[in-house]
Amino acid sequence: MGLEEFATFARAFRAMCRDQCRFFFESGGRGRRYVHDGRHYHIETTGDELAVFLHTDRPHDDVYQLVCLAIALKCAWLGVRPNAARIPTGRPTVELAAGIHSGPVWASRHGAGFEKSGFAIHLAKRVESLSRGGERFRVFISDPAFKLVNRRMRNLLFGPRSVGDLKGVITPVGVYEVFDSFIDVTRRLAPEFHKSFAETARTALATNTFDLWIHSCLQVSEAVQRGTPSEEALRLCEQVLNRPTQRRRPLLRR
DSSP states (O other), X not given: OOHHHHHHHHHHHHHHHHHHHHHHHHTSGGGGGOOTTTTSEEEEEETTEEEEEEOOSOHHHHHHHHHHHHHHHHHHHHTSHHHHXXXXXXXXXXXXXXXXXXOOOEEEEETTEEEEEOHHHHHHHHHHHHHTTOSSSOEEEEHHHHHHHTTTOTTEEEOOOEEOOOTTOOSOXXXXXXXXXXXXXXXXXXXXXXXXXXXHHHHHHHHTOOOHHHHHHHHHHHHHHHSSOOHHXXXXXXXXXXXXXXXXXXXOOO
16 A cells, blocks of 8 residues: 555544444443443554453453454444445455453553553464464464353354464464354444445455455344345355355354
């Protein structure tokens, strides 16, 4: 991208992150128990990067909420105008990847907020770097994070453990990619993003992408709203999978 095009993308990305995170934590779903006052969640955006910190007395739920947020952000970003506008030109939409880790962070008061530091932040960034090479959802979680949610959350399917080369990390750390999701994004997406995702996902699947995460999120979304996926959604999924698709009801953890 040229400088001007990248600046437009970066502004749209930061605005999407701000609006979607605010809805997710303050309006939609179980995220409403988080309070944006420096005690329970905090977000930071720099250029084309978003960092989200959750710190409650339920770390397993914090990890789960971060996975849900990562998927919601991917759905929201797919339909944001500068990104969706690439589809008619034959170019693929710009993908988001996410890395999630759970660990201790040192926080010191700094003005109205907190200044955070610690190896856990560095490790989360390294997990995010690995996630860009993912095959499915491109949402990776570390060993410590996986241990918190494994066998607790039945609406997420993870791939096999892999050990990547993490810059600056001596001890081997395994990561797991989200391979499939039955999470209901309809109640986690801000209304404007839910509408744009439904429209853009159909166009993308019909023209320029075979991303499995899009067809999974669309199929679950259709099933939640209609009680069963629509025939149109099923045809698009068959096109992506290149085989007949069976109707499936989402296994939702509410």
